[in-house]
Amino acid sequence: MELVYVICVGVLTFSGIFLCLRGRTFPVVVGLTMLGYAVNMFLFSSGRLHLNGAAVLGKAEQYADPLPQALVLTAIVIGFAMIAFVVILSMRARADLGSDFVDGREPPDTSKMIDKKRGQA
Amino acid sequence: MNDMFEIVISVLLVIGGIFIFVGSLGLARLQDFYTRLHAPTKATTVGLGSVLLASMIYTYATEGYITVNVLLITLFLVITAPVVAHILAKVAMHHQVKMIPRTRNREMVKLARKQLPPTATTGVEEDGRLP
Amino acid sequence: MIEHLPILPIIVPMVGGLFMLLPPFSGVERYNNRRVFAFILAVSQLLIALWMLQTVTQGPAMMYAVGNWQPPFGIILFADPLSAMLVTLNSFLGLGIILYAFAGEDRAGRYFHPLIQFQILGINGAFLTNDLFNLFVFFEVLLIASYSLLIHAGQKQRIESAVHYVILNLIGSSIFLFALGTMYGALGTLNIADMALKISSLNESNRLLAHIGGAMLLVVFGLKSAMLPLQFWLPKTYAAAPAPVAALFAIMTKVGIYCIFRVYTVIYGEQAGELADVIVPYIWPIAIATITVGTIGALSNPSLRGMAGNLVIVSIGTLLLAFALRTPEATAAAFYYLIHSTLATAVLFLVADMIGLQRGKAVDRFVVTRKLRNQVFLGICFFITAMAVAGLPPFSGFLGKLVVLQAAVTNNEKALVYASLLISSLVTIVAFSRAGTTIFMRHSPTKDVSDSPGISRWQFVGTLFLLGAIPMLSLAGASILSLTEQAASQLHNVQNIIEIMGLARGEP
Amino acid sequence: MLDFAVIFVGIVLAISLLLNVYRLFLGPNASDRLLALDTMYINSIALILVYGMHSSTTLYFEAALLIAMLGFVSSVAFAKYLLRGDIIE
Amino acid sequence: MSLFTVVALLLIGALVPLLTERFGRAINTLCTMIAPAIGFIYVCSLIDNVTSGERIVEYIEWIPLVGLTLSMHLDGLALMFALLILGIGLLIILYASYYLSDKEAVGRFYSYLILFMTAMLSIVLSNNVLQMWMAWEVTSISSFLLISYWGQKSESRKGARMALTITGAGGLALLAGLLLIGQVVGSYELSVILASGDLLTHHNLYPVMLILVLLGAFTKSAQFPFHFWLPHAMAAPTPVSAYLHSATMVKAGIFLMARFYPVLAGTDMWFLIVTSAGLITLLLGAYVALFKHDLKGLLAYSTISHLGLITLLLGLDTKLAAVAALFHIMNHAVFKASLFMAAGIIDHESGTRDMRKLNGLWRFMPYTATLAMVAAASMAGVPLFNGFLSKEMFLAETLHQHAFGFLSWMIPVLATLAGIFSVAYSMRFIHDVFFNGDPIDLPKTPHEPPRFMKVPIEILVVLCIAVGIFPAFMVGDFLATAALSVLRVEELPYYSLSIWHGFNLPLLMSAIAIVGGLIVYAYRNHLYRFQSQFMETDAKHIFEGAVQRIVNNASRLYAMFDTGSLQRYVAALLTFTIILIAQPLFGFQNAFSIERMQPISGIEITAAVIMCLAAIATVVFHRQRLMALIAISVVGLIVSVSFARLSAPDLALTQLSVEVATVILLMLALFFLPKKTPSESAPSRVVRDLGIAAALGGLVATINYIFITQPLASISEFYLANSKTGGGGTNAVNVILVDFRGLDTLGEILVLGIAALGIFKLMARIKLAMPTTDVRGRPWSTDRHPVILSMISQGLLPLALLVSFYIFLRGHNLPGGGFIAGLITSIAIIQQYIAHGVEWVKPRIKVDYQNFIAFGVLIAAFTGIASWGFGYPFMTTWFDYFDIPVIGEIELASALIFDLGVYLTVVGSTLLILAHLGKLSTPERPKVES
Amino acid sequence: MSKFLPMPFHTVSLLIVWLMLNNSLSPGHILLGMVLGVVIPLVCQPLRIPQPKFKRPMKLFSYALLVLIDVIKANIEVALLVLGPSSRINPGFVAIPLDLQEALPITMLASTVTMTPGTVSAELSSDKKFIYVHVLNMPEDEQEVVDFIKTRYEANIKEIFEC
Numbered sequence A: 001m002e003l004v005y006v007i008c009v010g011v012l013t014f015s016g017i018f019l020c021l022r023g024r025t026f027p028v029v030v031g032l033t034m035l036g037y038a039v040n041m042f043l044f045s046s047g048r049l050h051l052n053g054a055a056v057l058g059k060a061e062q063y064a065d066p067l068p069q070a071l072v073l074t075a076i077v078i079g080f081a082m083i084a085f086v087v088i089l090s091m092r093a094r095a096d097l098g099s100d101f102v103d104g105r106e107p108p109d110t111s112k113m114i115d116k117k118r119g120q121a
Numbered sequence B: 001m002n003d004m005f006e007i008v009i010s011v012l013l014v015i016g017g018i019f020i021f022v023g024s025l026g027l028a029r030l031q032d033f034y035t036r037l038h039a040p041t042k043a044t045t046v047g048l049g050s051v052l053l054a055s056m057i058y059t060y061a062t063e064g065y066i067t068v069n070v071l072l073i074t075l076f077l078v079i080t081a082p083v084v085a086h087i088l089a090k091v092a093m094h095h096q097v098k099m100i101p102r103t104r105n106r107e108m109v110k111l112a113r114k115q116l117p118p119t120a121t122t123g124v125e126e127d128g129r130l131p
Numbered sequence C: 001m002i003e004h005l006p007i008l009p010i011i012v013p014m015v016g017g018l019f020m021l022l023p024p025f026s027g028v029e030r031y032n033n034r035r036v037f038a039f040i041l042a043v044s045q046l047l048i049a050l051w052m053l054q055t056v057t058q059g060p061a062m063m064y065a066v067g068n069w070q071p072p073f074g075i076i077l078f079a080d081p082l083s084a085m086l087v088t089l090n091s092f093l094g095l096g097i098i099l100y101a102f103a104g105e106d107r108a109g110r111y112f113h114p115l116i117q118f119q120i121l122g123i124n125g126a127f128l129t130n131d132l133f134n135l136f137v138f139f140e141v142l143l144i145a146s147y148s149l150l151i152h153a154g155q156k157q158r159i160e161s162a163v164h165y166v167i168l169n170l171i172g173s174s175i176f177l178f179a180l181g182t183m184y185g186a187l188g189t190l191n192i193a194d195m196a197l198k199i200s201s202l203n204e205s206n207r208l209l210a211h212i213g214g215a216m217l218l219v220v221f222g223l224k225s226a227m228l229p230l231q232f233w234l235p236k237t238y239a240a241a242p243a244p245v246a247a248l249f250a251i252m253t254k255v256g257i258y259c260i261f262r263v264y265t266v267i268y269g270e271q272a273g274e275l276a277d278v279i280v281p282y283i284w285p286i287a288i289a290t291i292t293v294g295t296i297g298a299l300s301n302p303s304l305r306g307m308a309g310n311l312v313i314v315s316i317g318t319l320l321l322a323f324a325l326r327t328p329e330a331t332a333a334a335f336y337y338l339i340h341s342t343l344a345t346a347v348l349f350l351v352a353d354m355i356g357l358q359r360g361k362a363v364d365r366f367v368v369t370r371k372l373r374n375q376v377f378l379g380i381c382f383f384i385t386a387m388a389v390a391g392l393p394p395f396s397g398f399l400g401k402l403v404v405l406q407a408a409v410t411n412n413e414k415a416l417v418y419a420s421l422l423i424s425s426l427v428t429i430v431a432f433s434r435a436g437t438t439i440f441m442r443h444s445p446t447k448d449v450s451d452s453p454g455i456s457r458w459q460f461v462g463t464l465f466l467l468g469a470i471p472m473l474s475l476a477g478a479s480i481l482s483l484t485e486q487a488a489s490q491l492h493n494v495q496n497i498i499e500i501m502g503l504a505r506g507e508p
Numbered sequence D: 001m002l003d004f005a006v007i008f009v010g011i012v013l014a015i016s017l018l019l020n021v022y023r024l025f026l027g028p029n030a031s032d033r034l035l036a037l038d039t040m041y042i043n044s045i046a047l048i049l050v051y052g053m054h055s056s057t058t059l060y061f062e063a064a065l066l067i068a069m070l071g072f073v074s075s076v077a078f079a080k081y082l083l084r085g086d087i088i089e
Numbered sequence E: 001m002s003l004f005t006v007v008a009l010l011l012i013g014a015l016v017p018l019l020t021e022r023f024g025r026a027i028n029t030l031c032t033m034i035a036p037a038i039g040f041i042y043v044c045s046l047i048d049n050v051t052s053g054e055r056i057v058e059y060i061e062w063i064p065l066v067g068l069t070l071s072m073h074l075d076g077l078a079l080m081f082a083l084l085i086l087g088i089g090l091l092i093i094l095y096a097s098y099y100l101s102d103k104e105a106v107g108r109f110y111s112y113l114i115l116f117m118t119a120m121l122s123i124v125l126s127n128n129v130l131q132m133w134m135a136w137e138v139t140s141i142s143s144f145l146l147i148s149y150w151g152q153k154s155e156s157r158k159g160a161r162m163a164l165t166i167t168g169a170g171g172l173a174l175l176a177g178l179l180l181i182g183q184v185v186g187s188y189e190l191s192v193i194l195a196s197g198d199l200l201t202h203h204n205l206y207p208v209m210l211i212l213v214l215l216g217a218f219t220k221s222a223q224f225p226f227h228f229w230l231p232h233a234m235a236a237p238t239p240v241s242a243y244l245h246s247a248t249m250v251k252a253g254i255f256l257m258a259r260f261y262p263v264l265a266g267t268d269m270w271f272l273i274v275t276s277a278g279l280i281t282l283l284l285g286a287y288v289a290l291f292k293h294d295l296k297g298l299l300a301y302s303t304i305s306h307l308g309l310i311t312l313l314l315g316l317d318t319k320l321a322a323v324a325a326l327f328h329i330m331n332h333a334v335f336k337a338s339l340f341m342a343a344g345i346i347d348h349e350s351g352t353r354d355m356r357k358l359n360g361l362w363r364f365m366p367y368t369a370t371l372a373m374v375a376a377a378s379m380a381g382v383p384l385f386n387g388f389l390s391k392e393m394f395l396a397e398t399l400h401q402h403a404f405g406f407l408s409w410m411i412p413v414l415a416t417l418a419g420i421f422s423v424a425y426s427m428r429f430i431h432d433v434f435f436n437g438d439p440i441d442l443p444k445t446p447h448e449p450p451r452f453m454k455v456p457i458e459i460l461v462v463l464c465i466a467v468g469i470f471p472a473f474m475v476g477d478f479l480a481t482a483a484l485s486v487l488r489v490e491e492l493p494y495y496s497l498s499i500w501h502g503f504n505l506p507l508l509m510s511a512i513a514i515v516g517g518l519i520v521y522a523y524r525n526h527l528y529r530f531q532s533q534f535m536e537t538d539a540k541h542i543f544e545g546a547v548q549r550i551v552n553n554a555s556r557l558y559a560m561f562d563t564g565s566l567q568r569y570v571a572a573l574l575t576f577t578i579i580l581i582a583q584p585l586f587g588f589q590n591a592f593s594i595e596r597m598q599p600i601s602g603i604e605i606t607a608a609v610i611m612c613l614a615a616i617a618t619v620v621f622h623r624q625r626l627m628a629l630i631a632i633s634v635v636g637l638i639v640s641v642s643f644a645r646l647s648a649p650d651l652a653l654t655q656l657s658v659e660v661a662t663v664i665l666l667m668l669a670l671f672f673l674p675k676k677t678p679s680e681s682a683p684s685r686v687v688r689d690l691g692i693a694a695a696l697g698g699l700v701a702t703i704n705y706i707f708i709t710q711p712l713a714s715i716s717e718f719y720l721a722n723s724k725t726g727g728g729g730t731n732a733v734n735v736i737l738v739d740f741r742g743l744d745t746l747g748e749i750l751v752l753g754i755a756a757l758g759i760f761k762l763m764a765r766i767k768l769a770m771p772t773t774d775v776r777g778r779p780w781s782t783d784r785h786p787v788i789l790s791m792i793s794q795g796l797l798p799l800a801l802l803v804s805f806y807i808f809l810r811g812h813n814l815p816g817g818g819f820i821a822g823l824i825t826s827i828a829i830i831q832q833y834i835a836h837g838v839e840w841v842k843p844r845i846k847v848d849y850q851n852f853i854a855f856g857v858l859i860a861a862f863t864g865i866a867s868w869g870f871g872y873p874f875m876t877t878w879f880d881y882f883d884i885p886v887i888g889e890i891e892l893a894s895a896l897i898f899d900l901g902v903y904l905t906v907v908g909s910t911l912l913i914l915a916h917l918g919k920l921s922t923p924e925r926p927k928v929e930s
Numbered sequence F: 001m002s003k004f005l006p007m008p009f010h011t012v013s014l015l016i017v018w019l020m021l022n023n024s025l026s027p028g029h030i031l032l033g034m035v036l037g038v039v040i041p042l043v044c045q046p047l048r049i050p051q052p053k054f055k056r057p058m059k060l061f062s063y064a065l066l067v068l069i070d071v072i073k074a075n076i077e078v079a080l081l082v083l084g085p086s087s088r089i090n091p092g093f094v095a096i097p098l099d100l101q102e103a104l105p106i107t108m109l110a111s112t113v114t115m116t117p118g119t120v121s122a123e124l125s126s127d128k129k130f131i132y133v134h135v136l137n138m139p140e141d142e143q144e145v146v147d148f149i150k151t152r153y154e155a156n157i158k159e160i161f162e163c
């Protein structure tokens, strides 16, 4: 179980990170959400994996570690707030800047940009 | 646990399992969206109902009390599943998804997607392409 | 009330900020109510902070068990001279920028005052908590408040920089959680002092995990403090933010620095056995690279606020350098420098804002344009601030730089510290002289200044309030340095924290 | 016998989920994918309930109930998106 | 009265001119002179004490921790400088009052000048090297302000910046040197340092300290190769040139060398460096001065040359050389200040400083011409004037040198050569300006200046003559005391201050210089022609060009480094993370253990496979955004189910409800954002990103595996043990949330609330174009609110509220709680929005969500504060059980109120976000997107 | 009655659901369920669209039973169709004219049609006079389907609402 679990965490991290590296806001937001899943699973597993051990007194013989669960709950809520913010922010950016590129403008030709923008500073 | 209970539960579980499987199989192997739509909305719901019933009886058999609350899940699904199917059908008609050629009354979709009665003659022309 | 002091810097802005969302204070037309309330809140916070500072410098550090759950189980707030000092600094800065914002920035968009309170709350919380996960929560509070303040009265530039800032910090928060998972997975606790206690007796695997956790935390704190290579967000963000917000942001980077000092002195301190000072070897090159890049940026940036942002990066590099020295003396020096650089850069952002407002479309860019309307006042403010930031006497920057320089002991340390600080100082001087001569001396005579806005009363008050601190920091240098020295020596005395928390219980 | 039934349902559910995923990825229409997602929600409810029986606990009931409720909202939102674009208009 | 009072008085005096400016120039000038005058008189009153061997010391503690004290002393050297600073300063103020035009705001000028005077005086009076350094830097800054006084002119700004840069750089080097010295000696008190004997010269850091200190001195005193800033400082008003850039500030470097003479000099290194720099500067300055057509340019290079001379003297290996150096400091200050002031008068009265135009001024201003001639003669080293005496001593000392070994004979030869040029340029200053035919195209007709403008020159010229004729009487004691304090010996070697020492080699050298100088001047045109073959180099352009190039390169470097691309930033962040966390992993082999393993079944593997497939599908299909969204929903679903499976029902519930809210949000974004991502990443970029992602994914999985397979010794037992007894609930997770770690939850809902406020801010005045067709160009369906959906949704609302209440109530003891309940309520209401539309729902729910948020968090916070009333810390919870007839035992807990706060915040926040988001598109739909 | 229980049907249903949720018949829960049954409909009141009342609620149960049996019976049929060769399936659309006029009854009918195997209600014409149904396996005579739905389900629903 542990091995399968960490592989899942690894794959989620991989997907999340790859999407975070994209150039448009939507995939980045999706990537952040995905990364959030990976993070939550990772943090959750710091209390180790338990089957049939929900930390409700009297409902199991051996309880899972409740602390990481509580931490993950907090992390989920905060993550939700943050994702919500970044979603609306990317809509706002698209509205104000006219592009959904993360830099607010279409990717420029790098070599040109250096000369044009900074040359006469 | 009582043998009687065990048999009932097992049978219910197996039936449920079969229906769930049929639903998903139908989803996977039927040929167009409209026919696929039939399988999961009904078979899966029924299958799930069967499993829920098994679960309820199981709790009664092991704990000694009836957990009617699982029935609520069925109630919920019975209320919602048709809506989902209905609205997905709307989506499919709106998107003019392909249907198998032998479907009868295919042209009805043209009217239906515009929410026109079958008696209507206007409003079809501008977008009269058959799906 | 005195026993509740450590929680007050969190509760007061929280409750105050929330009250400002309610009918007596909310709504466009009730801005005056909000202002009066915000002012009262800021003053009372400053008084509370000073009271706390006095309490913990005269007596022992204060431990506050939230929910009455004792360490290591509950969340513990810990007010030692370091925390109290930084809370005071934050409250002081908060008061100044609130006054400045009365000039009109607070009416340019919704929720300005509540958000400022929440931002202050988050920063205070980060300074006060002794719990690693709670630190994460306060980080998020201060971050979300900063996101919202950054886009205050939205402008293209703000939105654009906010996208970068928010996304980078979201990734940073994820890394923080990875770090927390790793740390809990290895140590089974969240209390910083408890971690310090447990870290020395780990088995090989857990030691490896604690090492990795520490490295991850460095990324988190580094991103917050804008150390290289995580500094990219800063110049643009600070340049885009509304001026009072940028001024308040000046302390946000210092939260990262504070955490570096706290975490790596307490958890990975001398008592940590093999893990003692495990990240210090990374810090040296990072610090020097940070100073270098900040300096290059300050020299090349074509606007005053962009330059100021890069100077913030330089100050971060300097603080990291002081951290890398790892002696209580160096830590004390760093804290003095931290206070100075926070206030000096904050004022610089305000001054840049006032300058920008009077220069029409040129704003604060280094181009020839109309003359400033309040040339003299702005000139004096700019001059003092520039001298302070560049580290020229007699202002605080000089003293800050001096103490850091003096903290280098070995020849190698001296070579690195002297070279990087002095060269960056020189470049800063050059940059400021170019900026100053362009802004204050070159003007096109054809342009009319009559439509430039004058400096409002509140801008004047807010700026002078913060500016006044700069000479005071050097005049009262002796007492402030003795305070930072006390803060540093208590920080380095890890055993003391463990004892105050009552964690020592016979463990080795 | 009961064990056999539970294992049987488990296997059936696993295959069903894989079949759902097959339809989800292959589409070909957005409506097909949505239908597959909705079916997955329902199959997950079954899965959770079977787990509940397997581990003799009623703690999973709320999760199942929530999937039923929220899966519906989610499917409807997706469908509304496909129909109208703006789901809250 | 004390030294401190003098400095403090001057500091206050810097404000006087600003305050008295409006009373007119005369009163302004007089008032400005009060403070320096008092200072001057006070210092004069101490002359006797000092010359009789007393050393006045004053001390105030400032920042003992860093060794910074306000420590002042007055010894011979300081006395000499103090008198120069204050005395010449007074004359300059008087002179400036006439020099500056009536239209100019002279208050600021005076203020800077007094500021400079204060700083300069502090340098010479300092008995603490750090304090001295502070003052040193302030002189650089006030010099910057004075040079840029006419800041509208480009050359003023550039000259000021150059001076600041060079002297600033030197100042920083000096600081480093002083810190090293202070740390070696163990004190920053000058008296301690000077008493440290050979400690410094024998220290292994001596070369470093020496070079750093000399860098400070050389830059300030314009020694080669740092001399170039001084001519450009001449852009300053002439009084400034006279005062700062000839008489005082540039002498600060000399002063520094003299100060540290006892502890740093005496080594080969010192002699080699100082002598060479001095000699080159001496020659270079003298030579270049001849070719300057600008009066002030000539004087500037002459100053450089004389500073070189003094430096050379300090570098020479005899004590008498040091005496000569001190003597020449005085003399140079006197004659050069008067020459500058004379040049200023010429400029002022004729409108130009170009010697090619200025001719025959004798006719117009004979009196000024006379004064200038006396001063120039002194500069040339003509007998009977003070310059001759110190130059004679200088020439005498050059004869006894061994510093250059076999080449030491070059020193007197080159010194004589410099003397020749010195005579030649002095000659030019007189002849070319006051004689040599008629003026050419002068902007004004010259005449004598106002009476009092000449007074400062007169006083100085009188001094030139008096010292020149009666040296011993005028400055004998004075010089001796200064020399004693520099050399720090009991007794000075013998020397004689008199005009006539008999026929000797130095006299011959003087004679050669004078005759040679006259000849050179006579044949100057040949020299000019020779010199004109070489390109004229302007240090200002070179320097500015260099700075500009550095800035440009910095910009280019910075732009290469920081392209403004978030993708690069993220890649940097992640790469940095990878490096940091991978490094410790290398070298560990035994990190894995397999002590604990949970069994796994086929269904779990299936779930894992589906999750991984969906995750990878999100990556593969990320350009088809809807597909990505569906795939990530699958991931979220499986994560929730996994939490349920792994004994975390609370997590499963929370994840599920958050998941739906997130997907709804993303769908809204999907509508307003483009539906597809164009394929624009270069393959190399994709490979790089895949690499980063794979590395990080692998590392995370590895780390996770390391701890997941190990036993955990954690603090959790405590929570399980105290959950019921201490927290009053059986659901340990919930009790942790609302009690053990309630502060986290309070912070968490605050974050949610703030996020909602921030989002609300973001939505203000947002202008989004509505796409009129979907991704394939199909128009939207016309059925906005399908009837069947509306019907069912309406029926579900009460049911959902009931479930939400159920979840809320049981949270403390069973999975559930305020947060999940809040989300269920919100989603149920959102469902109404989806089914009926904003226009329909909004007028029916008259609730201010903002108040919901505020009340929610306030309720939670006040639940915490309430415990203060019972004498407990914040958030100490309370609970009790009550037996109520019929109903039975119920539990009341403060945690429930806290959870109510959570519930309200969640409802308020999600609805504030989602319901208002719907508004974006409703009332005024910005139409078609092009 | 209506003063204390403004919406008795809702109150009772919510009470029942509440007791089901809690698996309990304890007096406390009954009391709480009653309170919720009154409060929640009041809270939801503004969001309600007035609907025809269930005139014969008892009829509802027999109708539910009828549908349940149909569902189970026909599900087996569909299962066989799905498992068998797909060439046996002859799908088609059919439009069913409606006698019902109001939204709630129509919704009930549409849901029933969908729940019962072999038919999915795909669209409702905007004049609410026709409902389009997709039939999985269309008999030769389309009218069979129409008649079956109209007589077996629509008629029943009409009775329930007495319209």
Ligand code: NA
Residues within 6 Å of the ligand: E354, E355, E356, E357, E358, E359, E432, E433, E436
């Ligand atoms: Na001439």
Ligand code: NA
Residues within 6 Å of the ligand: E650, E733, E734, E737, E811, E815, E816, E817, E818
């Ligand atoms: Na909970």
